[in-house]
Amino acid sequence: xxxxxxxxxxxxxxxxxxxxxxxxxxxxxxxxxxxxxxxxxxxxxxxxxxxxxxxxxxxxxxxxxxxxxxxxxxxxxxxxxxxxxxxxxxxxxxxxxxxxxxxxxxxxx
Amino acid sequence: xxxxxxxxxxxxxxxxxxxxxxxxxxxxxxxxxxxxxxxxxxxxxxxxxxxxxxxxxxxxxxxxxxxxxxxxxxxxxxxxxxxxxxxxxxxxxxxxxxxxxxxxxxxxxxxxxx
Numbered sequence: 001x002x003x004x005x006x007x008x009x010x011x012x013x014x015x016x017x018x019x020x021x022x023x024x025x026x027x028x029x030x031x032x033x034x035x036x037x038x039x040x041x042x043x044x045x046x047x048x049x050x051x052x053x054x055x056x057x058x059x060x061x062x063x064x065x066x067x068x069x070x071x072x073x074x075x076x077x078x079x080x081x082x083x084x085x086x087x088x089x090x091x092x093x094x095x096x097x098x099x100x101x102x103x104x105x106x107x108x109x
Numbered sequence: 110x111x112x113x114x115x116x117x118x119x120x121x122x123x124x125x126x127x128x129x130x131x132x133x134x135x136x137x138x139x140x141x142x143x144x145x146x147x148x149x150x151x152x153x154x155x156x157x158x159x160x161x162x163x164x165x166x167x168x169x170x171x172x173x174x175x176x177x178x179x180x181x182x183x184x185x186x187x188x189x190x191x192x193x194x195x196x197x198x199x200x201x202x203x204x205x206x207x208x209x210x211x212x213x214x215x216x217x218x219x220x221x222x223x
Contacts, residue, residue: 043199043216044152044199045214094164095203096154
């Protein structure tokens with residue numbers, strides 16, 4: 001079993017839709033969690049850190065449930081420019097960042 | 110614009126060549142990382158440097174040799190690579206290697222082994 005698992009995708013949604021990505025992690029010692037966005041042939045860019053209390057940045061909301069070992073990302077009012085691969089990541093001891101396999105999002109007009 | 114700079118952007122080398130990848134950051138970060146990413150796969154950690162000392166080596170073959178000359182620079186020396194080593198090599202940095210420290214990535218070196 002992979003240490004971090006994500007919805008397989010791809011997700012194809014119309015502009016304006018709300019889309020949710022889910023991610024589970026198996027290492028209960030994981031300390032911090034992040035969502036990254038990666039465009040084709042580009043580097044991962046940090047989208048959000050994920051806190052237990054949940055955090056929101058504009059159209060993006062991230063949540064962490066430590067009891068269920070689950071993190072989520074909600075994107076509201078999807079834009080064409082949101083099309084990318086979204087990677088969840090768990091940070092373990094010593095800076096070891098483990099990524100999920102990524103979920104591809106395609107927002108259509 | 111990324112604050113982690115990697116050179117070169119592209120590299121094509123033969124299996125007998127020796128080359129080096131370079132990474133630089135001027136954010137005062139004390140942790141730096143090398144990742145390898147194959148197409149349609151997530152990045153996979155190779156090495157972690159914390160305060161210029163190698164702290165994690167994810168069982169990477171010795172044909173990859175990391176070096177951290179100072180707190181701003183990270184190199185990856187390549188020798189006798191195999192075709193399966195063709196990938197995107199990403200450098201990242203964070204304030205320290207630990208809790209709640211997001212890692213920021215450079216735009217990578219796309220490596221092709223002939």
